[in-house]
Amino acid sequence: MILVQMMRWTSLLPVLIILSSLIPALLIFATPENAARRRTILNLGGIVIKLCLVLLMLLGVSQGLRFRFEVDFLPGASLVLQGDALSLQFVTLSSILWLATTIYAIGYLQKSQLKSRFFGYFSLCVSATVGIALSGNLITFLLFFELLTLATFPLVVHRGTDAALKAGRLYLVYTLAGGTLLLMGVALLHSITGTSDFVPGGYVSGAVEENRFALMAAFALMIVGLGVKAALFPLHGWLPRAMVAPAPVSALLHAVAVVKAGAFGIIRVVYDVFGVETGIALGLTPVLMLAAALTILYGSIQALRQTDIKRRLAFSTVSQVSYITLGVAMAGPTAAIGAVVHLVHQGLMKITLFFCAGNMAETLGIHRIQEMDGLGKRMPLTMSAFTVGALGMIGVPPIAGFFSKWYLGLGALESGNDAMLAVLIGSSILNAMYFMPLIYRGWFAQPPTAGWPEDNFKKSRFETHWMMLLPPLFTALLSLLAGIFAGSLASPLGWTEFIISQEFAL
Amino acid sequence: MNDALLSLVTPLVAALIVLTGPAMTPRRASVVVLLGSALSFVAALLALQSVTTSGATQTLNLGGWEDGLAIRLRLSPLSALLLAFTALIHLLAGLYARFSRFTSGDDFWVLSAFLHTALAALWLSADLFNLYITLELIGLAAVAMVALSGPKAYQAAADYLLLSLAASMIYLLGVVFLYSEYHTLDVIQLGTVSADSARTRLALALITAGLMLKGALWPLHLWLPAAHAGAPAAVSALLSAVVVKGPLFILWLAWTEVAPADLAREVGPMVATAGMIALVAGGWAAMRSPYIKVLVAYSTVAQLGYALMALGLLMSWQIPQMHIALWLFVIAHGLAKASLFMAAGEMQGTLGTRRLTGLRGATQTVPIAMFAFAVAGGSLIGLPPSGGFLAKWVLLEPILSQPQNWPWAFGILLGTLVSAAYIFRVVVLAFDRATINPPDTRPYLMGHWLALLPALIVWGMALLGEQLIGLLAGGGV
Numbered sequence: 003m004i005l006v007q008m009m010r011w012t013s014l015l016p017v018l019i020i021l022s023s024l025i026p027a028l029l030i031f032a033t034p035e036n037a038a039r040r041r042t043i044l045n046l047g048g049i050v051i052k053l054c055l056v057l058l059m060l061l062g063v064s065q066g067l068r069f070r071f072e073v074d075f076l077p078g079a080s081l082v083l084q085g086d087a088l089s090l091q092f093v094t095l096s097s098i099l100w101l102a103t104t105i106y107a108i109g110y111l112q113k114s115q116l117k118s119r120f121f122g123y124f125s126l127c128v129s130a131t132v133g134i135a136l137s138g139n140l141i142t143f144l145l146f147f148e149l150l151t152l153a154t155f156p157l158v159v160h161r162g163t164d165a166a167l168k169a170g171r172l173y174l175v176y177t178l179a180g181g182t183l184l185l186m187g188v189a190l191l192h193s194i195t196g197t198s199d200f201v202p203g204g205y206v207s208g209a210v211e212e213n214r215f216a217l218m219a220a221f222a223l224m225i226v227g228l229g230v231k232a233a234l235f236p237l238h239g240w241l242p243r244a245m246v247a248p249a250p251v252s253a254l255l256h257a258v259a260v261v262k263a264g265a266f267g268i269i270r271v272v273y274d275v276f277g278v279e280t281g282i283a284l285g286l287t288p289v290l291m292l293a294a295a296l297t298i299l300y301g302s303i304q305a306l307r308q309t310d311i312k313r314r315l316a317f318s319t320v321s322q323v324s325y326i327t328l329g330v331a332m333a334g335p336t337a338a339i340g341a342v343v344h345l346v347h348q349g350l351m352k353i354t355l356f357f358c359a360g361n362m363a364e365t366l367g368i369h370r371i372q373e374m375d376g377l378g379k380r381m382p383l384t385m386s387a388f389t390v391g392a393l394g395m396i397g398v399p400p401i402a403g404f405f406s407k408w409y410l411g412l413g414a415l416e417s418g419n420d421a422m423l424a425v426l427i428g429s430s431i432l433n434a435m436y437f438m439p440l441i442y443r444g445w446f447a448q449p450p451t452a453g454w455p456e457d458n459f460k461k462s463r464f465e466t467h468w469m470m471l472l473p474p475l476f477t478a479l480l481s482l483l484a485g486i487f488a489g490s491l492a493s494p495l496g497w498t499e500f501i502i503s504q505e506f507a508l
Numbered sequence: 509m510n511d512a513l514l515s516l517v518t519p520l521v522a523a524l525i526v527l528t529g530p531a532m533t534p535r536r537a538s539v540v541v542l543l544g545s546a547l548s549f550v551a552a553l554l555a556l557q558s559v560t561t562s563g564a565t566q567t568l569n570l571g572g573w574e575d576g577l578a579i580r581l582r583l584s585p586l587s588a589l590l591l592a593f594t595a596l597i598h599l600l601a602g603l604y605a606r607f608s609r610f611t612s613g614d615d616f617w618v619l620s621a622f623l624h625t626a627l628a629a630l631w632l633s634a635d636l637f638n639l640y641i642t643l644e645l646i647g648l649a650a651v652a653m654v655a656l657s658g659p660k661a662y663q664a665a666a667d668y669l670l671l672s673l674a675a676s677m678i679y680l681l682g683v684v685f686l687y688s689e690y691h692t693l694d695v696i697q698l699g700t701v702s703a704d705s706a707r708t709r710l711a712l713a714l715i716t717a718g719l720m721l722k723g724a725l726w727p728l729h730l731w732l733p734a735a736h737a738g739a740p741a742a743v744s745a746l747l748s749a750v751v752v753k754g755p756l757f758i759l760w761l762a763w764t765e766v767a768p769a770d771l772a773r774e775v776g777p778m779v780a781t782a783g784m785i786a787l788v789a790g791g792w793a794a795m796r797s798p799y800i801k802v803l804v805a806y807s808t809v810a811q812l813g814y815a816l817m818a819l820g821l822l823m824s825w826q827i828p829q830m831h832i833a834l835w836l837f838v839i840a841h842g843l844a845k846a847s848l849f850m851a852a853g854e855m856q857g858t859l860g861t862r863r864l865t866g867l868r869g870a871t872q873t874v875p876i877a878m879f880a881f882a883v884a885g886g887s888l889i890g891l892p893p894s895g896g897f898l899a900k901w902v903l904l905e906p907i908l909s910q911p912q913n914w915p916w917a918f919g920i921l922l923g924t925l926v927s928a929a930y931i932f933r934v935v936v937l938a939f940d941r942a943t944i945n946p947p948d949t950r951p952y953l954m955g956h957w958l959a960l961l962p963a964l965i966v967w968g969m970a971l972l973g974e975q976l977i978g979l980l981a982g983g984g985v
Contacts, residue, residue, distance in 0.1 A: 074973070074974045075893065075970060075973055075974075076898070076901055076973055076974075077973075077974065077977055081893075116872070116941075119871070141892070144892055145892040145893055148891045148892055152886070152891070155935075156871075156939065159936070159939040161941065162869075162939055162940055162941020162942060163941070163942050164942060166939075167936055167937075167939060167940060170936055170939065171932075171936055174928070174932050174936070178889075178925070178928045178932070179925060181891075182921060182924045182925060182928075183921075185890075185892075185924075186904075186908075186917065186921060189901060189904045189905065189908055190908045192905065193904075193905050193906075193908040193909040194909075215911065216911060
């Protein structure tokens, strides 16, 4: 009897985690525009519930419990939600960053219109992301992947200006085409091997002999489809353009939702669908590695050429997210640790940077890099958070980013890809080149004598609205803590080692 | 079988009551017809239940005459499903027509009930002449319904009438050739005796041409946009959702049952190619159209391409999965298209323009109707987990399993992208906040919600995916 109860409990939990933001999303759509308090309660209530549920699942998984929910859908491919160690990594990241971003967005959007629509889609977007994380097979993954496209589009075009609509169109062209290719890949793979749950080591190895070509085609289709969202060169074109979206949306897009969904999908496809060994046997991982290395260098060089803060950050994302792909493609356990942990580390650091960029723009009207001169005097806390994020991106210890790069570098040597070590070092130098000027200007240059382009929130007790100040400080602190306590199981790195020990059966 | 007959007769009774009943105001007429549709829907579900539990196709010779002489009716799982589908669409369109602010004309009720009867008779017929009669009835009812829009639609209605009559004549000629060769028009008997001869080929060519013209299947689709876009929204919904599916059903009967299998195998690739072209050309036209309803109408041409493709591949490969895909497309498209036309009608009525550019800012001015449009459009694109996705998945599986068939998958890929292009063309406009087109009248929300209803049903189809596939897996007839 107790066993039945337990089984029910464990199969319901993944669904509840998705519903904890999906139901608030629907309720928020129905909330009148001026009922700000109701909307905030719905938003924050949903997050608190979700965080509790995620914590419960984390405890369960670390105790060895299995969470799995299944419902019939297509012949031979049901909808499966499951909570394993890898999915929890992503779920935890998105839930925590959702909390930070929601608070930030409430502060950011105080004076704008259509807030119910915005927050409705915002919650929907997080539901889709969590759904992607909890997907137990490719069909379910595909479903949430498309839902994510649809949920983020209204956020990208939220401002409704011509520029926003243009960016939105481009975003749709890229992501819908990518989604269609992914669908083709999934369907092709389904016709060869059927669709089973994600398993460490993959499930296609039996079909390699007979269907070599078809498997390679399926892999290519899926990686291209996922690569659009993961902003792999040359499929990254939508990302810098999508910067017209409001700052919280950019933060979410870059750190959690869209690009991470693509990267997470690549992790799933390589590790849990094809399996590292099959990937090597088919000669697929070197190609992927090359694409990732190219993207890393290309993104960094492009970032260097930008004069707009947000655009520089956008190209930095292009480059940094490909670290994940690179680590995956190097196909060794140590590199894998670097890849999977970077999923979290990059999220924490990049969201900090975007929050800070948003604060600068909203408070002082700063958009361009040269306008940052002397910012540290007017906004010391924002500038500090920005510095932590930027130094982390470069890979300065003890900030989280260092550990990603350390494991990636070790992994490159271990798997015999010495050239990749050069790519990593080169990219770190480029990172330093495009982030150090910002830090220097902020702290050491003289503030403009003519005053700031704008000066809002003068009456606030802090340097800007507290709801916009708290989130970047929180995420900057997290990226520091993730580095300092990297040795414990409760840190992203510790958890990642737990994941990889399962994937590689160490 | 009795349930199926009940499903056929109730709309007829409703129509007769409306015609002869005393003091029949449009409001009363609507209640009678809606009750008839609801009853017919329930009866069709019962028929579906009985035919799936017994597992066998049931036939009935009207009047007890022997085979060949009698009017033979046949109830298969497929025809029961189509009965239920037709009744559901009529119910949804009727509800919309009843509660929307934009009138569909007083005669809508009696005509839609007649149309419903004729369609039900078509699904149950198994005799080529009988099918001709139902086709004529459907055509006449449909033409009259297009004319409900008033004088501005008369031209479209007249063109539709002439083409429809011509198409029927061509079809009938083909039927006559078949009769002169085999001395029977019963589909089941024809299937056992038909052989590959010059006269059979000619007959089938004529039948196919007539039906393609009537069903607006590419390349004989040119009349459709004017007729479907000119009619009132509820009528457009019925026309696109069910009426064009009638000729498709006969075409399917002709090529899977009547035609000799070898001939079908030979012609199949041509049909599938036509479908592929329809997908792209129809989608392209939709993408370029400056009017809301014309865009939706061209999307019908494009979406019928999927069905045509499934039919062509069914003919050339003779595998049951294509049969499933074909009818899943028909049902998913019907529901989604009903929603699209209703939403388009509501939006253009409220915003006071037929032009696409009038939809600027529609997410703020008519949010629910716009949402309905987007949700229904998602199923047309085939986004999971909608009914359109289900159908596309079933169609893709056999195509992808053989590398030599991959070119067809490319066609589906193109079709998906084009559908996404024309749907999101509208959606992007609706998010414009800079130049909002203000509504002429205050949105009347009941109609908007009713437009959303079929779209929600088509996304709910995914929950019934396994059952629907199981139902159609028997091979239909």
